[in-house]
Amino acid sequence: MGKIIAIANQKGGVGKTTTSVNLAASLGVLEKKVLLIDADPQANATSGLGIDVESVEVGTYQLLEHTNKAEDAIVKTSSPNLDLIPAHIDLVAIEIELVDKEAREYMLKKAISHLKDVYDYILIDCAPSLGLLTLNALTSADSVIIPIQCEYFALEGLGKLLNTIKSVQKIHNKDLDIEGLLLTMFDSRLRLSNQVVEEVQKHFSEMVFETIIQRNVRLSEAPSYGESIINYDAASKGATNYLSLAQELITKNNS
Template sequence: MGKIIAIANQKGGVGKTTTSVNLAASLGVLEKKVLLIDADPQANASSGLGLDVETVEFGTYQVLEHTIDAKDAIVKTTSPNVDIIPAHIDLVAIEIELVDKQNREYMLKKSIEQIKDDYDYILIDCAPSLGLITLNSLVASDSVIIPIQCEYFALEGLGKLLNTIKSVQNIHNSNLDIEGLLLTMFDSRLRLSNQVVDEVRKHFSSMVFDTIIRRNTRLGEAPSYGESIIAYDATSKGAINYLNLAQELLKKNL
């Protein structure tokens, strides 16, 4: 049975989509069957894997609306063993449309029930908010990876996210685990980066992944070519970091 992992943080620019795309690609290269669900209206995970989001006919919006089956929204990517349910800007509207629906927090969970056995891992790239789409993602997931950038306001808002996770555990999904906190955008030359690492490790010790994602130019370039870092430059620091993360995740889930 596939493990469903949400990649979430309501702060923008912390490396959620970069992590979703490149962790999916790394797990695929390690011969795991992966589905990436783009649950962010900005649709960066979809374009980051080479899809033209303007031409997306079916995606996360229709899956959440239950107007089509999840399996009919799945698109193959050029990344080995990686499929995607893409997003489109119309996903923005779902927050309003679901508001007065019954069991609105369970829409995604219900939709992906039928496909979760087809994959080893299902990764959900969440929007930078704690709205209804992110709530649906957390309710549908077995665990959550929280990217934290090694910069000044790193821990700001983390308490709020942890409280949201706690209330999801209490009310909707008692099985939701924290898979781990992932330190991103690390620059070893900056004292601040090192301080953030020490701080996060001091407060959250065993919850923090050993793998740290370093700042890497190639990592920033890859999405503009519609490729994961593995396809774009497999020898780069970014590719090595994400392959290490994938291996660490697999070891954790043996």
């Protein structure tokens, strides 16, 4: 039985999509069967895996509308063992279109829960908001990974997100767990980066992943080539970090 993990934080620019794409690719390289669902209208995870966003005819939008089955939307990527359900800009409209539908928070869950028999891990790249799209992701997920950048306003908004997760647990999905907080964009030369790490580890000790994602030029270059860091530069610091995170996740879920 596979596991569905949402990667969420309503703050933009914290490394959500970078984490979604590269963790998915790393799990694939470690011989897990992985599906990445792009649930962000910006569709960066889709283009970051080399899929032309304009050419997407069936994707997350059709899944949420229940006009197509999940199987119709799945595309193979060039990354080993990694499939993708792509997004398109039309996903922007979904929040308005679902608003008066019954059980609107469960649309994604209904569409994908049977895929847990097919994949080891299903990762959902969430939009940088706490709207209906993210709510659908959290309702369908078993757990959530929260990326936190090692910068000044790192913890701002975290309380809000944790409250949202609490209310999702209460109302929609009592089994939702926090998989872990992931520190991203770490620069060991900066005192601030080190302070943020200390602060987060002090407040959330057990919840924080041991792996820390360091700032890495190759990591930010990879998406413009439509490749994960594993395909783009397997020897880079970024690739090493994400492989280590994937291994930590596998170990944690096997213990």
